[in-house]
């Protein structure tokens with residue numbers, strides 16, 4: 001089979017990267033989304049979300065071999081359909097599969113006798129690919145589980161340089177869908193990226209296990225940081241020494257105020273639910289989640305211990321996105337901390353290096369120009385020096401390396417009190433202390 005047409009359903013972070021990536025490989029791609037505003041922007045070559053290099057690649061292909069629509073009718077002409085809709089957390093902590101099922105029903109309406117493949121890229125609990133196949137009963141279709149591992153902030157780089165490609169099939173002896181997937185991902189085969197060809201269940205578990213493992217590393221080092229805070233020492237040195245052991249590795253060992261984002265928090269919780277629904281208690285993964293939920297409160301208490309009362313104090317919160325170089329505020333620790341500070345009666349001035357992250361914050365709190373938010377005082381500023389002016393303390397919430405090179409002398413002259421709570425352990429503690437700042441990190445005093 002020669003792949004002619006591909007459609008990508010859901011054009012958010014994953015679907016948009018997939019769309020432009022496949023267009024770059026030379027395929028004819030149609031992105032389908034229910035969000036009309038998004039589709040209009042995309043067809044004009046404008047990305048509704050921030051990701052480095054994405055707009056350039058979108059502009060290169062849109063109107064040529066890449067276009068976007070809200071019409072599911074395009075499915076009629078598609079040989080391969082990538083499913084990239086969101087799977088957020090429901091009220092009980094399970095993955096909410098409403099968008100998945102709604103998209104599958106919309107797709108099904110346009111199926112005829114032609115053979116097609118649905119590739120599930122969304123993160124879905126064990127059993128979902130099987131359920132999708134059942135929903136498509138009677139259709140000439142194969143369902144492939146192809147979990148996505150990209151990281152926001154460096155999503156394009158990850159798309160073109162994946163560590164592995166995981167493909168789960170109903171029957172690993174059925175070569176038809178396997179050959180088609182290898183044709184689509186020939187670029188990766190040529191680059192000798194390892195392919196894991198497996199069953200649906202293993203593929204589904206691989207994705208959740210990968211996220212839970214990384215989250216566990218973060219919660220582990222955050223727990224060790226609490227001990228270091230109590231006994232003295234520097235967690236950065238501890239992390240470095242641990243990381244030099246190649247069995248441990250140096251990634252995901254930076255202590256801080258916990259993980260956020262659109263994946264780790266919800267995927268860890270959804271994995272816990274998948275154990276529990278089968279009568280198994282996931283003790284370790286539950287602890288990972290608990291440590292993370294608690295971490296931001298632990299940090300807030302540290303700030304409280306210093307000031308006594310936070311009511312009426314003014315803080316500069318540096319970092320709104322859940323990680324550097326994205327505009328994504330989902331489960332951002334910075335936003336969580338802002339909410340907690342406002343509840344304490346503090347005045348919050350905040351800043352992020354990514355303009356779109358600042359805009360999203362204004363939208364999230366529905367701020368007017370005076371910064372009033374339900375009677376609280378919250379201000380989103382476009383300049384870091386304006387943000388730190390006359391504050392009682394600076395709080396770092398996102399790991400921006402730009403912060404290291406800021407003019408801390410100038411900052412010191414603008415603040416009311418020279419004090420930094422470094423929630424990401426990004427600053428050079430000794431240097432900042434030499435400039436007369438009091439410094440508090442996570443596991444380093």
Ligand SMILES: NC(=O)c1ccc[n+]([C@@H]2O[C@H](COP(=O)([O-])OP(=O)(O)OC[C@H]3O[C@@H](n4cnc5c(N)ncnc54)[C@H](O)[C@@H]3O)[C@@H](O)[C@H]2O)c1
Pocket residue numbers: 009010011012013014015032033034035038084085086087099102103106121122123124148149150151152262263
């Ligand atoms: N964001 C990441 O870094 C990342 C990484 C790996 C995996 N994932 C997984 O990929 C999936 C998508 O995540 P995301 O961050 O791209 O989500 P997102 O919220 O950014 O995008 C989802 C898109 O789907 C669209 N949509 C919803 N219902 C639809 C429907 N019925 N038909 C067509 N479009 C529909 C929405 O309008 C939205 O544009 C999730 O399962 C997530 O867990 C995300």
